[in-house]
Amino acid sequence: MIKKTDKLYRNEERGTAMNKRLPKYMVLKNELLGWIESGRLSPGSQVPSENEIAERFSLSRQTVRQAFSELERQGLLERVQGKGTFVRSLNLREETVQPKTIGIVTTYISDYIFPHIVRGAEAELRSRGYRLLLASTDNDKEKEMECLRLMLSEPLSGLIIEPTKSAEGNPNLPFYLSMQSRNLPFLMINERYRELEVPCLKVDDELGGLTAVRRLVERGHRRIAGFFKTDDLQGVNRLRGFMHAHREARMPLAPEHVVTYATAQKSELPVLRARELLASPNRPTAFVAYNDELAVPLINAARELGLSVPGDLSVVGFDDSALALASGVPLTTLTHPKEEMGREAARRLIAMIEGGSAGGSPPDGDVLYVPEWIERSSAAAPSARE
Amino acid sequence: MIKKTDKLYRNEERGTAMNKRLPKYMVLKNELLGWIESGRLSPGSQVPSENEIAERFSLSRQTVRQAFSELERQGLLERVQGKGTFVRSLNLREETVQPKTIGIVTTYISDYIFPHIVRGAEAELRSRGYRLLLASTDNDKEKEMECLRLMLSEPLSGLIIEPTKSAEGNPNLPFYLSMQSRNLPFLMINERYRELEVPCLKVDDELGGLTAVRRLVERGHRRIAGFFKTDDLQGVNRLRGFMHAHREARMPLAPEHVVTYATAQKSELPVLRARELLASPNRPTAFVAYNDELAVPLINAARELGLSVPGDLSVVGFDDSALALASGVPLTTLTHPKEEMGREAARRLIAMIEGGSAGGSPPDGDVLYVPEWIERSSAAAPSARE
DNA sequence: ACATCTCATTTGTACGTACAAGCATACTAA
DNA sequence: TTAGTATGCTTGTACGTACAAATGAGATGT
Structure with a gap:
């Protein structure tokens, strides 16, 4: 595509005396500019490597580098170590700086x-x-x-x-x-x-709620209480999965076994409800907690009432956080990436x-x-x- | 005016291995920036010639040129062939906006x-x-x-x-x-x-180490082991306080009761040493942990050996982190603001x-x-x- | 199938040399 | 005196080498 004979030489031959003889790197710069403006090198395309240019024009690589770096400074080229040199696209050239x-x-x-x-x-x-x-x-x-x-x-x-x-x-x-x-x-x-x-990146929270209940059911649990924060959709979806699993297993779900709360109430209300549930005659055998952060105090509440975890009560958390391992009873939980x-x-x-x-x-x-x-x-x- | 010995050199001597990451021309750039902004080179004044800089810093002239040309591009220097290199006056490079x-x-x-x-x-x-x-x-x-x-x-x-x-x-x-x-x-x-x-904001870590031991001594402990990370000064200072308190209380400090480790070893070594110490005939009655993050696994290790905390072993943490409450045994610890x-x-x-x-x-x-x-x-x- | 490694290619850094070109000063010759 | 010259400094251009570091593709091993 690119010719072997080049203007570079004609220039030297011609202009030695009158033209002050442009430095070679300047001649090369002009040459490359021509390539870009003429479309011979389109925006985004890769420029031949320094070595290739050097050989083709019979220049040293250092001289080529000088031309390249001036063009880079002017925002026309972009050099990437290990990949090569590229013509910067037009719209990028107009902005002076990219915020990055x-x-x-x-x-x-x-x-x-x-x-x-x-x-x-x-x-x-x-x-x-x-x-x-x-x-x-x-x-x-x-x-x-x-x-x-x-x-x-x-x-x-x-x-x-x-x-x-x-x-x-x-x-x-x-x-x-x-x-x-x-x-x-x-x-x-x-x-x-x-x-x-x-675009959104999220965990399949409904599937999470579903999975938590399914696994508990597999282990023989029939009375499962769920605690969910419902002012964000994550909690709503986990609750949805929780209920879905109950329908799926044809298990009745007592209304008092679903505890919902808002963020502001998180430190009081769920634990309070948990105590009530655990003191009731037909108490749940398992808790599904909105997340690990809630699972820990639920476990502590149970133990304060003399119940052992998981002996008397199983607790499942969400998110596999650092708390899951720090807690007295290592938490069974569902991952969050x-x-x-x-x-x-x-x-x-x-x-x-x-x-x-x-x-x-x-x-x-x-x-x-x-x-x-x-x-x-x-x-x-x-x-x-x- | 300009000293012969230069920071550049001190730096090279000291950090030969790890400092290799910063290219020499960058180091020189920073150095020159310092000269300019500190007033050692006033606006309009002439910068030492490329050869002089090269010799003084033991660099090749090409490397100096690289630094100079980048500074010229940034508008800080002006080079005139035959005359020399000069610092451009301040008003030419005033900052436009306050970044906030x-x-x-x-x-x-x-x-x-x-x-x-x-x-x-x-x-x-x-x-x-x-x-x-x-x-x-x-x-x-x-x-x-x-x-x-x-x-x-x-x-x-x-x-x-x-x-x-x-x-x-x-x-x-x-x-x-x-x-x-x-x-x-x-x-x-x-x-x-x-x-x-x-300026620096820090916790009085030495006092922290001191306090931890003092309080344990008050409660009757005489054999206290300390676990400290020693690749940052926080750990070193906490250890210092730990030892200081022993001297103060005229308590002998067995060498094996001081466990030091580096960050890379934190998940293995201290727990290993703790198990050894707890299995030894004259085992310590208290542990001072570098921080809560370490205190939790130390407690777990003790309980795995059938020891109760705090019945058989007291453990003190540092930093009053979230782990302190999540842990099975709520941690006695020292605050971090x-x-x-x-x-x-x-x-x-x-x-x-x-x-x-x-x-x-x-x-x-x-x-x-x-x-x-x-x-x-x-x-x-x-x-x-x- | 998948991760890992090796290898060739690319730009980056650093050193070296040599000579050209611009500038200021000192010196020389008309 | 004065114009021109010589000299010694500066930066600019141009070439060369060598190795480092990043990248991507192909080979290799498990």
């Missing part, structure tokens, strides 16, 4: 599984040369708005968002719509606002950013993780006397 | 107490209108450099840093020095690199930024938190038969 910063908004930074999600995303982003902006909403929709406003106050490449109280409405919809119309890529983790069509989810969210967001298709080229780009049962010591068959 | 973004670099994002520190800082920063950039080093000095480089790739108002393996050397010193000379405010939390004079430390770090950094006195107007701006004893259930008097 992405934001994550989660409900809680410090607690439970969220640090692990952030960690996974951070590692992936750092390795790809992106910086991570972090903000937390404390599960408060007003703060969510604050966070979004602050994040968007400076240029940003993309956003990863964990919705706040996803089961309720979404007062910050205008923000998200404006992001969509601005072609700012973003995606959601754990859950999505129903009003928005954006945590770090992997963070990593994958980062990967997909970067693909959206760099692929240019901000809207979401994968139309159904959701990822649904299957929660896996982790057998530890907090669940067993109900004791004989039950 | 600060960075935090910690060892681990996801584990243990670090999320709480980040959380505290995030809350404070958000309320003051700052954005938070987060990066983690995984306790790896090379990643620390990566993080710093990435963070500094765009304008930043300030940095909060938790040192990586603070007990060992600091190969990234050039970065920190260049930050200081560029008047970029930063401070350290938990520990400080000995080589740097920067966590969120408060994060908040205060953010407050002080903002004061440094907005007060303009980047160097640190509070000459001795350190904050030393006193760890407080939290009485729970893992420590008691030794049993009578001991």
Whole structure:
């Protein structure tokens, strides 16, 4: 495709005297510029390697490097170690700087599984040369708005968002719509606002609730109580699976065996209800807890009442968190991908950013993780006397 | 005027192996940046010639040229053939906007107490209108450099840093020095690199070690074993307090009762040693653990050997983490301010930024938190038969 | 089938040499 | 005196070598 004889030489022959004799690297620069402008090298395509150019033009590699690096500085080329040199696409050339910063908004930074999600995303982003902006909403929709406003106050490449109280409405919809119309890529983790069509990475919570009950039923449990937080969709879905499994097993489900609560009540109400249930004549033989964070106090409550876990009561948690192993009774629980989810969210967001298709080229780009049962010591068959 | 011995050299001598990550021309760039921003090279003045720099730093002229040309590209230098290289005047490179973004670099994002520190800082920063950039080093000095480089790739108002393996050397010193000379405010939390004079917020770890032993002695313990991580200064200081308390109480300290380990060994070695100690004829009646994270497996190890906690063995942790309550035996431990430390770090950094006195107007701006004893259930008097 | 390893290719770093070209100063010759 | 020259500095251009580090593809082992 590319001719062997080149203008480079004609130039030298011709202009020696009058033309001040352009330096070779300058001549090469002009030559390459011509290639790009003429379309001989299209945007995004790979430029012949330094060695190849050097040989073809009978230059040393250092001279070629000088030409390349000036073109890189001007934003026309992009060099990647180990891969090669590429013509930067036109639209990228117009922006002076690419922000290379992405934001994550989660409900809680410090607690439970969220640090692990952030960690996974951070590692992936750092390795790809992106910086991570972090903000937390404390599960408060007003703060969510604050966070979004602050994040968007400076240029940003993309956003990863964990919705706040996803089961309720979404007062910050205008923000998200404006992001969509601005072609700012973003995606959601754990859950999505129903009003928005954006890619989402989540655990199949309904399947999780289903699995928890199925496994307990297999072990012989017939009276199972469930404790679910219902102001986010994760809890709602786990509860849905919990009930589904009861229907499936044709087991009656007493209304008092379903305990729902809101985030604000999480430290009091479920434990209170648990005590009542455990003191009742026909007490449940197993608890399904919304997550490990709740499973631990439920276990402690049971033990305070003189019941042994799992001897007298089986308890199943969710999320396979650090608490599962730290707890007195190692928790039987269902997995949450945590770090992997963070990593994958980062990967997909970067693909959206760099692929240019901000809207979401994968139309159904959701990822649904299957929660896996982790057998530890907090669940067993109900004791004989039950 | 300019000294013959140079930081560049000190650095090379010290960190030959680990410092190889930072290319020489980058080191030189940072060095020159320092010269310029510190006023050692005033605007308009002539920079030593390429050959002179090359000789002084024992570099080849080509390498010096690489550094110079990058600085020229950034608009800091101006080169004139035949005359020399000059520092461009300040007004040509004034900063346009105040970034209002600060960075935090910690060892681990996801584990243990670090999320709480980040959380505290995030809350404070958000309320003051700052954005938070987060990066983690995984306790790896090379990643620390990566993080710093990435963070500094765009304008930043300030940095909060938790040192990586603070007990060992600091190969990234050039970065920190260049930050200081560029008047970029930063401070350290938990520990400080000995080589740097920067404000630092930390817990009085020595006092913590001292207190732990004192309280155990008050309860009648005479044989106390301590487990400390010694690749960061926190562990070293806690150990120091541990030994100090023994001297103070005129209690002999058997060498095998001091177990030290590195981060890489944390999941195996201490528990192994604990089992040995507990199986020995004259076993200790109390353990002081480097932190709660270690206290939990120590307790579990004891219980696996049929010992009750605190009946047969008292265990004291550090940091009052979430694990302290989740554990089977609620941990007696010493506090770590966590969120408060994060908040205060953010407050002080903002004061440094907005007060303009980047160097640190509070000459001795350190904050030393006193760890407080939290009485729970893992420590008691030794049993009578001991 | 899947992870792991090896290997060739690419750019990055670092050193070396040599000479050209621009600039300032000192010196020389008309 | 004055113009021109010589000299010695500077940066610029150009070539060369060598090895390091990242990447991706093909081979290999389990």
